[in-house]
Amino acid sequence: MTYLLRIVLVSFIVFVLQVTLVHNVKVAGASPDLIMVLLVVLVIDRKPVAGIIIGFMLGFLQDLGNASFLGMNALAKTIVGYGIARFGRDYLPDNILFRGLLVFVACLINDIITLNVATTFHPAEVIIAFFRYSILSAAYTALLAVFVMQLIDLLPRRKVRSGGRY
């Protein structure tokens, strides 16, 4: 229960930072996606079902801030959460480079889905936006995620359940 509360509290703080602070730390017009960082941190050591549910919840909460696209981020984060949980630990080596790469790819997939929904599947607009913003934002987010995950690794960890997952 304490762990769940901690997750809720951290999520709340991340949401607040995403809404308030992120616009002030843009680099070349690209801003990091803190919610994606949170998703990766929460999901990477969990089972795919947990990844789906956490992804859906985070995306849905993100959608509540922009009701015109209600369901867009829920859809994207559900797929990304599932992908991270499914492939993140089992198929990728556990080192910092691949973690960063995982976040980078996750951001790109998230952006591809959201851009398609936002432009109602208009390929030209998707490609322009993707190359103009998504790659840089994904790199920025990946760097930030690596930094955060390194910090988390320094913290004392919970006991590992049977099966090697939390």
Added chain:
Amino acid sequence: MQIFSFLFDRHLERTVLAVAIALSVFMLTRPEDGRIAAARSISSFLLYPVSRTDDYFTSVEELTAENDSLRTRVVSLSHENERLTQFRDERNRLRELLGFRKDSFFEFMPCDVIARSSSRFHHSITVDRGSDSGVLPGMPVVGYRGLAGKVTQVFPSSSRVLLLNNKSVSVSCLVKRSRVVGVLAWERGSFFSLDYVGKEEDVLPGDTLITSGFGRVFPKGFPVGTVFHVAEEKTELSRRVGIVCMTDLNKLEEVFIIIGGRDWKGGEAWLELEKNKKDGEEPEEGKAAGGGEQ
């Protein structure tokens, strides 16, 4: 049951994924108005504790501000209440005065007491009416219960009034019931004596004393005091009559100057006295019955 088992036991992962994607697509395919309304209702539901907390703190701030405002208002209203209480008391006194005025034949000038003398034996007050208002020296002054004194000095906008408890004032009075005449003289506090009352005169405790009108300084018939004590003098020629004054001379706040009346003019005797003094004549009237100051 088999289908549930199929979905949730054997293919839980895919089922959950499908449900989540279906939900997301369902939300995306809803009309925009519906999406916004749904998001708003869900947000308000999720943020209800936060909004309640916010409301609580807002209400605390409002209550604090309201409390400060009310404190200020309480102070203000307390002062106003005090002022209104004074107005009420004044109104009650004036109502009594009005009743008194209706019963009389005289013309009164209301005035406020603006100063009091500090002398122990020469009690006087200063009122806020003077020669500009038509006040003349010698005019009698009454409170709402009875006689209070007389005007002795007049300035343009104020006048000095010698009270009955001034040693230099004596008033010719008569007992209302038996019409016995005497001269009122102050002894101490609110107590006076009625001098020159013969041994055989009919004076009883409880009798009311009124002005006699002799000397024309004080008009006839104004209540002055009540007899509370009658005793024989050692000389056995006269009686000692103790009087308690009707007007509380120490608590005068408003008084009336009698400026005139039917067959009577305030200050007339004074003017005549002054005229006689100037002419080198001694005033014949008033010494015997009204006293020297009358």
